Amino acid sequence: VDDVVKSMYPPLDPKLLDARTTALLLSVSHLVLVTRNACHLTGGLDWIDQSLSAAEEHLKVLREAALASEPEKGLPGPEGFLQEQSAI
16 A cells, blocks of 8 residues: 555656556455455455455556556657658
8 A cells, every 4th residue: 555655646657556556456356365265255245346346447547547648659759750860
């Protein structure tokens, strides 16, 4: 949780926030599985699944923001533009 909070401080890096949030959600999901199996819990815990599903939906939004923050791969950068000009 500390890593997620630290990644929210400026300057905000959406890819880092996505990675740390994904790691946290995976850890929580693993903890849920271990706890269910260790305690032989089967019913009455639908709220856990609903909460994890809601968290996954939020994670999708973070992932989309992280992908949107990446520069376009197909567009040449300044170096590529200069190389094209020198070739002409």
